[in-house]
Amino acid sequence: MITKDSATGGAVDMAGFVSLVAETGANLVPETAAGNISERRVRGTNATLGADEESLELTMGRPGTQRVAASKGLDKALLKRAVTILGSFGPDDVVAAQLDMDALRGLVLELWESAQSATQDHQDILALIEEAVLSVDSLTEDQISVLREGFRDLEKPVLGQVHVDVIRGRLIGQGFSPLALLSELADHGDS
Amino acid sequence: MVTVKQEGQARTIATKTVTTIHLDTSLQIERCKAERKAKPVAVFLKRFRFSSTSSYAKLEFKRAWLQRLAYLYSLSGEVETVGELNGVLADRLGSHPMHKRKLSTCLQAIEAFLKPSSGRISEAAQLARMRAHLRGAVLNAYSWWEASVTHEYNGTGCVRASERPRISGGGKLDVSIPKCQRSAVRCRVLRFLQDNQKHLKAIKAEIDRLGTTASDELKEAKAVLDAFENDPQRVCQDNVCVKLGDILVAIDGVSMECFAANNDKEWGPLARALRKRLLNPLRPQDSESSEHST
Numbered sequence: 001m002i003t004k005d006s007a008t009g010g011a012v013d014m015a016g017f018v019s020l021v022a023e024t025g026a027n028l029v030p031e032t033a034a035g036n037i038s039e040r041r042v043r044g045t046n047a048t049l050g051a052d053e054e055s056l057e058l059t060m061g062r063p064g065t066q067r068v069a070a071s072k073g074l075d076k077a078l079l080k081r082a083v084t085i086l087g088s089f090g091p092d093d094v095v096a097a098q099l100d101m102d103a104l105r106g107l108v109l110e111l112w113e114s115a116q117s118a119t120q121d122h123q124d125i126l127a128l129i130e131e132a133v134l135s136v137d138s139l140t141e142d143q144i145s146v147l148r149e150g151f152r153d154l155e156k157p158v159l160g161q162v163h164v165d166v167i168r169g170r171l172i173g174q175g176f177s178p179l180a181l182l183s184e185l186a187d188h189g190d191s
Numbered sequence: 192m193v194t195v196k197q198e199g200q201a202r203t204i205a206t207k208t209v210t211t212i213h214l215d216t217s218l219q220i221e222r223c224k225a226e227r228k229a230k231p232v233a234v235f236l237k238r239f240r241f242s243s244t245s246s247y248a249k250l251e252f253k254r255a256w257l258q259r260l261a262y263l264y265s266l267s268g269e270v271e272t273v274g275e276l277n278g279v280l281a282d283r284l285g286s287h288p289m290h291k292r293k294l295s296t297c298l299q300a301i302e303a304f305l306k307p308s309s310g311r312i313s314e315a316a317q318l319a320r321m322r323a324h325l326r327g328a329v330l331n332a333y334s335w336w337e338a339s340v341t342h343e344y345n346g347t348g349c350v351r352a353s354e355r356p357r358i359s360g361g362g363k364l365d366v367s368i369p370k371c372q373r374s375a376v377r378c379r380v381l382r383f384l385q386d387n388q389k390h391l392k393a394i395k396a397e398i399d400r401l402g403t404t405a406s407d408e409l410k411e412a413k414a415v416l417d418a419f420e421n422d423p424q425r426v427c428q429d430n431v432c433v434k435l436g437d438i439l440v441a442i443d444g445v446s447m448e449c450f451a452a453n454n455d456k457e458w459g460p461l462a463r464a465l466r467k468r469l470l471n472p473l474r475p476q477d478s479e480s481s482e483h484s485t
Contacts, residue, residue: 112317115316115323116315116316123319123322127326127327136225168331178223179256179332180223180226181303181304181328182299182328183227183228183303
């Protein structure tokens with residue numbers, strides 16, 4: 001799916017969208033024309049990163065039915081940038097690695113804006129990736145390989161549970177924990 | 192070489208190399224944290240060829256963490272913003288003292304999830320992000336747990352631990368822990384206790400020896416064990432067997448050479464009773480030491 005990047009004027013390919021058009025036969029109407037701001041519309045937090053803001057809205061065929069925001073997907077420009085960073089990641093250079101990790105964390109965070117309209121499978125893989133990049137200071141070659149695979153999966157418009165399972169299994173195999181973000185929680189027992 | 196503490200004196204003795212270790216819930220929880228926190232345990236465990244835990248420890252983990260996170264996930268589906276979620280949580284849990292820990296865990300979890308994103312993405316994106324992380328934490332925790340040890344002992348056959356968190360038909364997270372009743376026994380806890388009378392006797396003796404200095408948890412467990420002698424089937428009830436948690440976890444791994452835990456009040460006496468070395472990698476001075484050698 002190619003949409004217009006409002007910030008840069010360039011084309012941004014959105015991955016992970018769910019097209020309701022084919023399923024419902026409904027009409028797609030630009031939001032501005034409908035004059036109705038989507039509840040899910042988000043503000044751009046970093047215009048230079050090319051996050052798409054041209055939201056579309058789905059009008060159901062039958063009169064009186066509710067408008068449903070058309071799902072889009074993850075910002076492909078950000079995904080490509082993440083893959084590029086991983087491609088040149090040098091674990092041996094501590095300073096460069098730290099800068100790359102900061103950039104990766106920033107990109108992943110930025111991806112959540114577009115992830116709101118992506119599928120649950122896309123969100124699940126993005127969460128796994130974020131958990132990983134937030135929990136370590138640097139990456140090994142094997143970890144880089146898994147993360148690169150994860151970002152490439154996120155570029156696909158359609159994912160299944162098997163994609164999530166594979167990335168989860170490989171990240172756990174590389175020592176990442178799905179609960180790493182909860183490190184500061186007290187170890188409470190019974191309620 | 193191992194440093195052994197006896198009567199307040201520390202001395203170093205030669206021992207055979209220990210290669211197998213049994214982990215309590217407290218250490219498993221440390222291990223699932225971010226690398227910076229989990230590293231001391233990970234480094235410590237590298238020296239062991241075989242690490243184990245108990246399925247009963249997984250039950251404790253499920254109850255203390257996963258159920259609460261699933262609850263938070265459920266509530267987060269009812270609100271539009273994280274700020275709203277805090278309000279709903281306070282309304283539902285805040286007024287009841289019994290829910291104090293649940294509320295505390297939920298609030299800490301929200302804070303932990305928001306910390307890296309604070310003010311940098313929209314509120315709607317924050318909520319979507321938090322929900323995805325909660326879903327992942329709950330659904331992926333068992334996979335992590337199983338991959339984290341060489342073996343998981345399941346002497347108790349606890350069905351409450353074995354049921355994996357899953358997404359139910361309505362898209363909700365199902366982390367239910369079914370009730371157990373003596374009229375419908377589905378596990379092997381009773382048989383497990385009957386088969387390990389020797390160990391139970393030693394544990395009771397150790398708790399008796401500690402007297403008033405024993406922890407409240409151990410005292411409660413002792414009361415259950417005393418009642419068990421007269422009415423064994425009494426343990427076939429979820430709110431009773433749960434009081435034997437640490438004891439069940441410890442006996443499950445009794446064939447291992449040593450124990451590792453981060454709650455010494457309970458595990459110190461258990462290790463002494465079962466004549467195991469107790470290691471705590473989170474206390475640097477103790478990571479090489481033990482209260483009792485085998």
